Amino acid sequence: AYAGCAFGVVFGGLHCLAWNSPFPTLLESFLWRTSALMVTILPALYPCIYIPLQRYHAVGQDASFSIFLLRITTIIRPHFFIPFLYVFARLSLVTLSFTALRDLPPSAYQTVQWTSFIPHF
Numbered sequence: 001a002y003a004g005c006a007f008g009v010v011f012g013g014l015h016c017l018a019w020n021s022p023f024p025t026l027l028e029s030f031l032w033r034t035s036a037l038m039v040t041i042l043p044a045l046y047p048c049i050y051i052p053l054q055r056y057h058a059v060g061q062d063a064s065f066s067i068f069l070l071r072i073t074t075i076i077r078p079h080f081f082i083p084f085l086y087v088f089a090r091l092s093l094v095t096l097s098f099t100a101l102r103d104l105p106p107s108a109y110q111t112v113q114w115t116s117f118i119p120h121f
Contacts, residue, residue, distance in 0.1 A: 008043025015039055015093060023096075024103040032096050038089035046082050 015036040023029040 002047065005043045005047050009040055012036060012038075012040025012043065024100065028096055028099065031092055035089040035092040035096070038085055039093065042082055042086045042089070049082075 015032075019033060019036070021032075023032060
């Protein structure tokens with residue numbers, strides 16, 4: 001479980017590398033940054049909520065923090081909406097990746113002469 005969350009944080013961090021990249025509109029830039037943060041933070045947030053709940057059920061009602069967390073999660077239910085937010089953020093990143101293709105610089109349409117880079121005889 002921890003390895004999957006660590007992989008999710010690293011995966012989201014890779015999307016944060018494009019934080020200052022040029023986007024066609026300000027809205028797309030905001031959506032990219034928000035989605036990248038969600039994809040980075042939500043995998044780390046999920047075990048912070050889920051593991052204490054498991055310990056609460058295993059240990060009983062001794063841990064005060066677990067009782068507090070259980071009361072909050074009974075009202076808010078974050079362990080149900082965190083996966084939906086994550087999927088929404090991932091879909092947003094995929095959609096924004098494809099919509100960014102509509103505004104490519106002119107140099108993207110130039111043909112590369114690969115034979116000048118590859119030695120041949």
